[in-house]
Amino acid sequence: MPAPSGFTYSSHGDGSVVITHRGRRAATLRGDRAARFLDEVGSGDAQLVMARWTGSYKFGNERTARDHPRNRGRGRR
Structure with missing residues (x-):
């Protein structure tokens, strides 16, 4: 699974x-969430943290889950 990329962040004067x-x-x-994000982004992989906070990332198991026996017959097939 490739690492997340393309994320940037900017902090504004209003917090x-x-x-x-x-x-x-x-x-x-904003507020407490912004402060927690800034703490976390400073202590870890910034791209991964931003991907997690925005929900813009995939787990890499979508194809495997689609082929699982309990999911056969659902969705595209």
Whole structure:
């Protein structure tokens, strides 16, 4: 699974944080959530943290789950 990429964030004077993905706004965090995000992004892999906070990432098991016996006959097939 490739690592997340293309995320950037900017912190504003009013305490808000804007996270963008490939130039498009993905999330805006304010207050306590913004502070927790800034703490976490400073202590870990910034790209992975931003992907997790925005929900813009995949787990890598989608194809495997689609082929699982309990999911056969659902969706595309």
